[in-house]
Amino acid sequence: MAEAENQQASSTASSSDSTPSATTTDVPAFGWSAYAERINGRFAMLGFLAVLLIEAVSQRSFLQWAGLS
Numbered sequence: 001m002a003e004a005e006n007q008q009a010s011s012t013a014s015s016s017d018s019t020p021s022a023t024t025t026d027v028p029a030f031g032w033s034a035y036a037e038r039i040n041g042r043f044a045m046l047g048f049l050a051v052l053l054i055e056a057v058s059q060r061s062f063l064q065w066a067g068l069s
Contacts (some may be wrong), residue, residue: 024038026038
């Protein structure tokens with residue numbers, strides 16, 4: 001019984017090693033890869049949302065809030 005569980009656990013571990021991500025089959029890589037572009041786009045969307053939230057909460061533009069205008 002324990003032997004079967006160990007085999008199942010080792011096969012699960014090896015299959016999870018071959019899966020690069022939970023959301024995509026792209027392999028993480030440096031440079032201009034589809035994976036890097038997808039991650040960069042997601043962080044850009046979060047940054048844009050943060051700017052919109054700052055403007056909505058403070059009732060001032062982002063540039064005024066940051067002291068740039």
